[in-house]
Amino acid sequence: MGVGKRLRVRSLASGSNGNCVVVQSGEDALLIDAGISRRAVLAGLAATGIPEHAVRAILLTHEHSDHTRGLLPVARRLGAPVIANRATLAAAGACDLEHCVLETGATLELGALRLCSFGVSHDSVEPVGYVVEGGAHRVVCCTDTGVPGDLSERLKEADLAILEANHDIDRLLAGPYPERLKRRILGDAGHLSNAAAAELASALLLHRPGAQVWLAHLSAINNTPSLALATVRRQVAMAGGDPERVTVAPRGRPGPIWDAAETWRQLSLF
Ligand SMILES: [Zn+2]
Ligand SMILES: [Zn+2]
Incomplete structure (x- = not known):
């Protein structure tokens, strides 16, 4: 695999x-979600060295x-199709934009990138997560x-896992949110806690010590x-994994760039 085709990922x-x-391999890039302003997306792409025309899809x-606040202006500016399942395209008001239906569980190749979606449990019409491969x-x-x-199971082959760590359960329970909202967040169609993320991250890093986890x-x-x-x-340390493999994807600003080539170099030292 040439360095030019290496997978690079950044949370904007x-x-x-x-x-x-943003996920990039060679000349091709894609965005997962567009919940920030057009300006923030463009600034993030520029700071990552990804030209706007490289973005093949959102x-x-x-x-x-x-996840969709900036969708219309971002899609129009980048001229990139929106990809989602039919129900989400409709619910996001994206049917009038250039789009491509990817039914949940289906796979698609976009230049140097391969992607597939999988269903998750959340209070929206048909929520999914994504697996994206490059090289x-x-x-x-x-x-x-x-x-x-x-x-x-899905994380077992991940080199980078972007994993939800939405809340600390005690902090949520003691916090200011109304009871109904607390129940929603803690429910089966809500959000993953730090404890849930800790379990998933531990399992991944034991199975695949070279992987990286971003708490998101x-x-x-x-x-x-x-x-x-x-x-x-x-929890990762208690399970025998390397805690340094876990970092946080920051709110409201770009995080570090994950680069497959650098990961490979790090691993080759051992
Ligand atoms: Zn969200
Ligand atoms: Zn949501």
Whole structure:
């Protein structure tokens, strides 16, 4: 695999107020969700060294506004089709945009990238996570799900896992949210907690020690980056994995770039 085709991934924003991830392989890139402004997406692409014309598609996980707020202006500016299942395209108001239906569980090739979606459990019409492959590497992106389902199975082949760590359960229960909202978040169609993320991350890093985990979609009220990180790293270390493999995708700004070539170099040192 040439360095030019290596998989690169960056979270441009992650959290309950806006989500967007960019995945690139060679000349091809795609966005997962567009829950931030056009300006923020363009700035994030430029800062990552990805030209606008490289973006082949905008994938949607579900229709909630923290994933679709910037969709119309971003899709128009980039001239890229929106990809999602039929129900999500309709619910997101994307049917009038250039689009492509990817039914849940189906796969698609976009230039150097291969992708497939999988169903998750969330209070939207037909929510999904995505597996994106470029060359020999694979990123699994899964936020906004109330239960892990078969996620640990899907994560087994992940080189990078973007994994929801929405809330600390005690902090949520003691916090200011109304009871109904607390029940929604904790329910089967809500969001994954730090504890759930810790279990998934531990299993992945034991199975695949070279993988990287980004904790994503953190709540501003019911979590903090240091709390999420401490909870997950503690459990990973207890399970015998490398806690340094876990980091947080920041809210409201781009995070670090994950680069398959660098990961390979890191691994080759051992
Ligand atoms: Zn969300
Ligand atoms: Zn949601």
